[in-house]
Amino acid sequence: MSTHEAQAALSEGYNFAYLDEQTKRMIRRALLKAVAVPGHQVPFASREMPLPYGWGTGGLQVTSAIIGASDTLKVIDQGSDETTNAVNIRRFFARTAGVATTTRTADASIVQTRHRIPETPLTDAQIIVYQVPMPEPLYRLEPRVTECRKLHALADYGLINVKYYEDIVQHGSIATTYDYPVLVNDRYLMAPSPIPKFDNPKMHMSPALQLFGAGRERRIYAIPPYTKVKSLDFEDHPFSVQKWEHACALCGSRESFLDEMIVDDEGTRMFVCSDSDYCHSRRDDKEKEAAQ
């Protein structure tokens, strides 16, 4: 989108990046506190956004508070740049902030994501913003909010292992495969948002700043760069990530998170990378090599 068009949008009465400056300051204050206490949920006055709860209102507000005119934004949903949620949020910021957008992970300064962390390792020049539906990792185990707060305050996290014990009893292994709770900086238990547990190790000691926004639940939390992030487990049933027997049918990667797709009425299956940018760039690289 051209600068001219962006300014046209701004002149329609919207502030830069949609939210007014006071709101952005309020969110930034919450973000600063969240970064200072890694993994701790900080309440904030979540605003109504022009999209429904569950579509990324939390992530949207965090991005809005931190984005500047010179930023380059990438938005992914389930690893893809082309899904409705990703396309709309990307266009939202292109219109209201006039920022450059990209689908290439390496070119982005801010990555807003839902359900995945990009396969391409993030750098210390990047910020990743997660959209979070349920920030409370103890939600299914302890229904009382007051008691949850107490458990966090006392770092009393034995309940998670009760759940894992029950998983092993019923399924033979820890059956949590996404939103797998992590202990941040050896202190706070944190819901990593519904990313597959495959992505959990990427959060550990990541050079990028990781911010989490939950719009409906009105919570912000963060992992500062180079922070310990440990996935909880049992000594004799250690945490492990998903593995596939297949390679990506398009780019041949054996390292990435694969989606299983049914491609015809006969039930033919195809496994492809869920991170579309990673898959594209690998295929481009291969073509270049072949051309040479």
Add this chain to the structure above:
Amino acid sequence: MNALLKASGLTKRYDGRGGCVDVDLDVYPGEVLCIVGESGSGKTTLLNALAIRTGVDSGALAYRTREGDTLDLLALNEPQKRLLSRTEWGFVHQNARDGLRRNVSAGANIGEPLMAIGARHYGRLRETASDWMTRVELDAARIDELPSAFSGGMQQRLQIARNLVTGPRLVFMDEPTAGLDVSVQARLLDLLRTLTSKLHLAAVIVTHDIGVARLLAHRLMVMKDGRVVESGLTDQVLDDPQHPYTQTLVASVLPV
């Protein structure tokens, strides 16, 4: 010998009514103390106050830890309270459903207190859980069943296992046999008697059933209207009751 738990002048009232008033008591290591009295006499309030599950209006409460330190229980902060109640104490509720986690298996219920104090080895947790199921006379093969699959008496035994698994020195029990039929009660009482003597466990048991008290207790306290009206050795109190209320209580046991 030093008292394990020592209360003096313990008072907890609700809006100036009910509750318990000015209770003094000592519990010694390995001793079973029964508190008897009718409904509304303040037994359960007293038990909750002793186990610091409720605040008190006035009085003092001290506990001697394994290390021999004396703790002022009323001055403990929340993490200390939790640690104490997980490592040194147990609390058996009247209804097993209050003391058990209903949506996880028997094994997880027994393992939970251990996980709460840091056990992180599935295999060992499971071993301990099945060992404890055997010790409370439950079929260890049923370790993966939900509490609701067990009968009332079995649930109560499960709750007792869950409370004893951390090796406590003092167990509080609120009417552990109420609501169970007579034969089940008898087995449970037998089990409790065996366990307390084998583990050298001190217990404070609240009951309205004189029979339970006679079978289990070394010492007895009789409460009426929030006050202790009589206390002493079990046989002494039951065979030669002094207070008119105790006399009524003993006389009103139905002969079989």
